[in-house]
Amino acid sequence: MKIALINGSPKHKNSSSGNLLKLLSSKLQEKNAIEEYILRTTEISSNDLEQISKCNVIVFAFPLYVDGIPSHLLRCLYQMEKYLSSDKNNEIYVYAIVNAGFYEGKQASIAIEMMKNWAEKANVKWGQGIGIGGGGMMSMIDKSTDSQGPMKSVHTTLTALANNILLCKSSNEIYTSPGIPRIVYKIGGEMGWRQAAKKNGLKTKDLFIIK
Numbered sequence: 001m002k003i004a005l006i007n008g009s010p011k012h013k014n015s016s017s018g019n020l021l022k023l024l025s026s027k028l029q030e031k032n033a034i035e036e037y038i039l040r041t042t043e044i045s046s047n048d049l050e051q052i053s054k055c056n057v058i059v060f061a062f063p064l065y066v067d068g069i070p071s072h073l074l075r076c077l078y079q080m081e082k083y084l085s086s087d088k089n090n091e092i093y094v095y096a097i098v099n100a101g102f103y104e105g106k107q108a109s110i111a112i113e114m115m116k117n118w119a120e121k122a123n124v125k126w127g128q129g130i131g132i133g134g135g136g137m138m139s140m141i142d143k144s145t146d147s148q149g150p151m152k153s154v155h156t157t158l159t160a161l162a163n164n165i166l167l168c169k170s171s172n173e174i175y176t177s178p179g180i181p182r183i184v185y186k187i188g189g190e191m192g193w194r195q196a197a198k199k200n201g202l203k204t205k206d207l208f209i210i211k
């Protein structure tokens with residue numbers, strides 16, 4: 001089976017979507033051919049489009065932007081929609097992993113709904129949507145497993161997703177949050193913002209100025 005993993009984050013490094021796809025890739029059996037794509041701009045090359053359209057499964061992973069799909073990715077989706085819908089007989093299954101900066105994975109439900117609608121317009125089969133909260137913690141994914149650690153629920157969710165992908169099975173959406181209390185995530189996030197401000201020559205109070 002040919003599986004396209006598409007990272008829709010515009011980030012050049014430390015992308016949470018990239019971390020999630022890396023973990024998913026490790027859970028998909030070796031006999032599958034995995035093709036990796038990164039969509040950071042508003043256009044997909046015709047070569048990539050052709051290669052992606054030959055896959056049995058397409059998995060998108062992207063960050064939640066203003067409760068929706070990042071605009072550059074949306075432009076790519078329009079392009080893909082035209083290309084894929086022209087083949088009335090395709091049997092491609094589409095899965096989407098949406099990671100959010102907010103703690104609650106449920107924040108991603110609207111973006112997943114958008115992807116479901118897109119799948120219908122693109123004439124591909126909808127597999128499953130995964131909403132993952134606590135995007136700021138995704139770099140800690142390696143420190144957990146399916147049985148332990150603060151990112152345990154992300155592991156078990158991606159294991160369930162990998163099993164569905166391997167069977168080309170459609171399933172209900174799954175929403176998950178990190179295994180630490182919400183308040184701890186909030187305090188950690190605020191510390192991160194203050195450190196980032198300092199690194200960029202700003203003061204904490206500058207974070208609260210709206211121009």
Ligand SMILES: Cc1cc2nc3c(=O)[nH]c(=O)nc-3n(C[C@H](O)[C@H](O)[C@H](O)COP(=O)(O)O)c2cc1C
Binds near residue numbers: 010017065099101
């Ligand atoms: C322009 C912009 C808009 C965002 N909007 C939301 C949002 O509406 N809800 C949310 O939970 N996180 C939001 N975030 C946070 C990202 O979804 C979060 O940091 C994510 O983990 C980044 O994933 P990535 O590293 O794969 O790009 C936003 C981030 C940016 C830069």
